[in-house]
Amino acid sequence: MKTVFSVMLAIAFAAVLPLTGSPLAAAPAATSEAALGKRLFLRCAACHAMTAAGPAKIGPHLQGIVGRKAGAVAAFKYSPAMKSSAVVWNEATLDAWLQRPQAVVPGTSMAFAGLAKPADRKALIVYLKKPVP
Secondary structure (H helix, E strand, O other): OHHHHHHHHHHHHHHHHHHHHHHHHHHHHHHHHHHHHHHHHHHHOOOOOOOOOOOOOOOOOOOOOOOOEOOOOOOOOOOHHHHOOOOEOOHHHHHHHHHOHHHHOOOOOOOOOOOOOHHHHHHHHHHHHOOOO
């Protein structure tokens, strides 16, 4: 009797563990990546507001940046290069931009040397997609 119960318990535990273990294992990594992205955004915050309702700054706000065409924030004075670019901000274009803006839009007025580490760029993009308080 004890052996049958032990086997049944082991089977039940083995069936449930992957269901409960995976999301819990992924949550700290995602949370940590978002937290890193938020810390990295502090560099950006000197020039960019995260929300359209934020105070006007030297750069355009970044609310809804993912999926938006470059140079599309109304009332912001973009460089001619940015206005005429065909760039749409997605993960790939943001990654390239965050690595070296001048390589994506030659002639941009953005003065930013770039982020060398791919993990930093990825974390910042995670934050831009879904800013966390």
